[in-house]
Amino acid sequence: MLKDDGTAIRLFRRLLSPADSKVRDSAAEALRVAANDTEWRRNQPCDSAMAGGRIGCVLGGAVRKYSLRSDGHRQIVDLLLMGDFLGLAPTDSCFSLEAVSNGTRIASFKRDQVKALEEAQPAILEMLRDRAADAIRRLEYHLLVQGRTTAIEKVGGYLMVLCQRLPVGKDEAMVLPVSRYDIADHLGLAVETVSRTMTTLRRCGIISMAGPREVIIRQPAILAEGFA
Amino acid sequence: MLKDDGTAIRLFRRLLSPADSKVRDSAAEALRVAANDTEWRRNQPCDSAMAGGRIGCVLGGAVRKYSLRSDGHRQIVDLLLMGDFLGLAPTDSCFSLEAVSNGTRIASFKRDQVKALEEAQPAILEMLRDRAADAIRRLEYHLLVQGRTTAIEKVGGYLMVLCQRLPVGKDEAMVLPVSRYDIADHLGLAVETVSRTMTTLRRCGIISMAGPREVIIRQPAILAEGFA
DNA sequence: CGGGCGCTTGATTTGAATCAAACTGGGTGG
């Protein structure tokens, strides 16, 4: 059971689809009670939270899913933010999970627990289906970004996606949860290229930055260009 | 309802997980009856089969899911082969679907039909969940391939994946369902690079080819190298 | 206060894109 600081319950409520408020409340409460709450430090491996085919939900912070190749190259395949689910496609032994930032919180559920919850509360089954669809869309869209030709388009597209996924207000600075290295390993670029590209974007006035981690997208139309 | 030529029923049976043979038969038959069978020609758009949030299953041939950018560049995000499901993550308005080869067959189901089937036959719900997990794994793995640095690694990895997904016997030639253009647009490379790379792989004795579409992987260990 | 990590910038190299052109095979129309 996770301690009810309000954020988790509110998150679960938001993720559940039914219009009926009582159904949502009841499902959210059932999730809260069933959840195993864990907290992780920066760069700490958190595969263990998913051990035994468990399903997890990121409550705060961020998690990277990646594969380490024999040449030492790290390929990040997915970045999970608050509300994203882990372990929806089990038996991916070739991937590892790590918390990106300190205080990354994950609520996890045993597989049979999930089954029971789904049977008791069909809304939860619906929700998990929606989260799986989210994962597919997220991966497809990332392929679109990574498939672009120039580094400017890749990094620009990446920033746009991140900006839409993070809770960023209008004209408010987006605080990147990820390092330049993370961006590079997610896009298949060299760190230097990412850094250079962001400098270029800044100099062109397309973005502005207050410190390396704080970005404001000044001209979203230009970065979005070319995406259908 | 699709005409029972045997392949579809056999495919559905294979995709369903329950050990109980009768449950599988009954679920497979329910799917066959509910299905809307369509056949498509090479390069023919088949979005219409998925209209209205329908779900589809590739019975034969292949389907590409892609996005056309304003500069005319085509980015393929997924290649669907026999047994793969379409429309699991709806509202992807930015993607189009096309049959890759002549005689591509798709069985499609209305959304409310799917709902009814799932309720009547829990095995079908399980199956769809598994297919969604397949899609996630397929996309994640493709990101791994596309994230590699050199063209040789990308094309090599691509051929390996294709070889595992197609029904290819040991030491039997794999018949590529896709053109060089498709491979290029899926990997984010130029056609010429794909062609050159395959020539290089052939000259190194890593693959051999009987015509551009028939490939035998001679040294799978080398191509798999670096994948965890 | 020191160390190291994360970020940035510069110089050089390399590999893929691009431009250009020839070849192949299957399909069509005369």
Place this chain on the structure above:
DNA sequence: CCACCCAGTTTGATTCAAATCAAGCGCCCG
């Protein structure tokens, strides 16, 4: 039936952008 056409493929020459190699900087954390 044959000539033609065209999409797909292959090869070559050149260009260009990103990787690599190298080094300095700022800052957070210990």
